[in-house]
Amino acid sequence: MVAGVITRSGAPADPAPDGVPGPQRPVFEARSDDGGTLTIVLSGDLDIVNRAWLARHLAETMKQQPRRLVIDMAGVGFADSASLRLIVRAGQLLPDGGRPVVRHPRPVVHRVLQITGLDTFCDLT
Numbered sequence: 001m002v003a004g005v006i007t008r009s010g011a012p013a014d015p016a017p018d019g020v021p022g023p024q025r026p027v028f029e030a031r032s033d034d035g036g037t038l039t040i041v042l043s044g045d046l047d048i049v050n051r052a053w054l055a056r057h058l059a060e061t062m063k064q065q066p067r068r069l070v071i072d073m074a075g076v077g078f079a080d081s082a083s084l085r086l087i088v089r090a091g092q093l094l095p096d097g098g099r100p101v102v103r104h105p106r107p108v109v110h111r112v113l114q115i116t117g118l119d120t121f122c123d124l125t
Contacts, residue, residue, distance in 0.1 A: 024077055026050050028057045036067030043075025046083035054083055058090045069094055074104035081116045084109070088121045099123050 026044035033039075040061065046054055062069075069091055073079070079087075091100030101123045105113065113119040 026054065027075070028054070028061075030057075030061045032064055032066065037070060038062075038064055038066035038068070039070040039072060041072040041075070042087075045077050046079040048080065048082070051080075051083055051086070055086050058086055062090050062093050065093075065095075067095060068098060069100040070103055071100055072103045073106070073109055076106065076109055079109045079112060081112055081118070084112055084116065084118050088118045091122060101125055 024044040026042065026046055029041040031039045031041070038061065040058075044050075071087055071090075087102070088100060091098065094100070099122055102113070103125050105124065110119075110124065113122075113124070
C-alpha cells in the first residue's frame, strides 16, 4: 500500500429559505500509511442528502485493502443511522475479522451508534 492523502468534499448545502444555516457540507479525507492503516477523517453532516456520496468514497477507498481502518469523526456534527451503517460495514472488508475504530464521535453521533446497536460492531475511542 502506498502512503498518501485523498480529500473530497460533498456538494454544498442549499441555504434555507429563512436564512438559517443548513447542514454542513461533508468532507472525506483518507490517509494511508505503509503499515496498512487507513485513516478516514470525516467532517460535516452525514445524512440522506449525501449518503450516496459517502458510500461511493468509502467503496473507492476500501479498494486499498487496509489491514486496519480508523474513522475519525471529531468533525461530524450529525450522522444518521444509515450513514453510520455504511461506515461500520466498511469494516467488514478488513482481514481476519478486524473491526473498524470510530475515533472521537461527538455525543449525538455516539448516541445514534448506541441506539442502533452499531457500537457493537466497531471499537469506539
